[in-house]
Amino acid sequence: MSAPAIQAALQQMQALSAQASGQNAGSSSPSDQAPGSFAGELQASLGRINQMQQSANQQAMSFQAGDPDVALNDVMIDMQKASVAFEMGVQVRNRLVTAYKDVMGMQI
Template sequence: MTSQAFVDALQQLSSLAEQAQGVAASRVSPVAAGFSGELEASLERINQLQQTASSRANAFQAGSDEVSLSDVMADSQKASVAFQMGVQVRNRLLTAYKDVMGMQV
């Protein structure tokens, strides 16, 4: 996988996370922010989705009238999909790292 493919994957991850949150955040170029910054931001968005899903589930279990079951399930699925995508990105990065380390000079 080339570095451009990683940049494209990170942009896709960012746009999907923004869509899942329903927020139109300002677009920051991964090249300008740096790879580690973009990766950290993606992990923070995944964490935020999981925390939101957890808090909504707790509110629903406590009997809050403000939270419906469909909201809880939708937030739970958003968090699950974001986490699975994060795991796949990590797996691809590890594979790429192993490939580079296995190259002979």
């Protein structure tokens, strides 16, 4: 791909980004990312993973403290769900790093 083609593609991406941010300027979201954008979805999924881990840890602490409303099987299931979610997040991160390295290694 030639340098002018890369510049044209970059300008198109910037124009689309500006257009999308102009459409979302009226909505107030908790983050600066557009809802539905890759960065916004990634941030939301990391928040959900964090919430799952905190919930599982809180439930484990309650079980250890002797709370009769918390069953061992619920604690174990929630801990496994949080573990699988975390591993998925790590794999997404690894894929992103690999993709970044591949893009940075491309020659013009």
